[in-house]
Amino acid sequence: MIKRFLKERLSWILLFVCLxxxxxxIAYLDPAISLSSAVYVVFLSALIFFIFLTVRYHKETFFYQHLDEWEADLDASEIPEAATPFEKIVEERLAAQIRKLTHLAGENRLALEQERDDLLSWIHEVKTPLTALHLMIERIEDENIKSRLTYEWLRIHLLLDQQLHQKRMLFIENDLHAEKIALEPMISHEIKLLRSWCMQKGIGFGVDLQVEEVLSDHKWLAFIMRQLLTNAVKYSGNSEILVKSYMKHGHTVVEVHDFGIGIDPKDLPRIFDKGFTSAVRPDQAATGMGLYLAKKAAEWLMIQLHVTSVPGEGSTFTLIFPKKNEFVNLTSM
Structure with a gap:
């Protein structure tokens, strides 16, 4: 800030030096003026000018120092009240911009909430005929046609569910509820949802839960597990998917391990990026949103989500849960 102040007042300093x-x-050219007296006057003037600069530095930079440290959000309470006419101009224009941006942010948030509510309402309306369609498919006697229709129905169901949670993600901080969750019923429900797809691909499940309960948000944890299981089934075939839980260093760990095609090492750093789809994928219609949303939801739940993979041997997705007190503190904020 000192360099900025000196740069700002450089013209004044140069004017003083020139004078x-x-x-x-003049004292050097005019014999009537004592050169020693002139030097003495210059010394006193320089001393007074230095003191003046020091005082003005602290007075003039106080406002701008706080402005420079401001985080540039819509809360300007940390900025002190303006003390000079120029500072008042800055303060007034800043306040006007904050009022304008606050109003605009409020309008955008209301529009976003309305859009979310409209979409959620539409999704729920679509689920009604989708449920009826599933009941009709169950009555089909031809197992081949029934299997193919069930698979397509499942794809639509999962895409709608993904879209539903993508919109809810924008307001997830208001949607978290800490509760004890029994892992076995939740995982069984998600596996049952994928049953027809697994039967079509010859996939089985092995579940080994040394830890039977976790403290988290049921709705969002089920969504994360759904994305991991869906991803495992998508890239596997004629093999088994293992789901297990255990304790490690005071943290509950849940793993989803498949023996599918695995992930190319160059793709691992991008696996959770928005819209990323592997170049080697059986489903050309993949949106690349499932793992991205799972990662985002896991971050809100304070769950560490990691992946390891060996091409041709399969992948392991690991969920490391926070300690109980950590998640309770998050949901109570």
């Missing part, structure tokens, strides 16, 4: 040099030059 002092002019005084010395």
């Amino acid at each position: 002092q040099l002019l005084l010395l030059f």
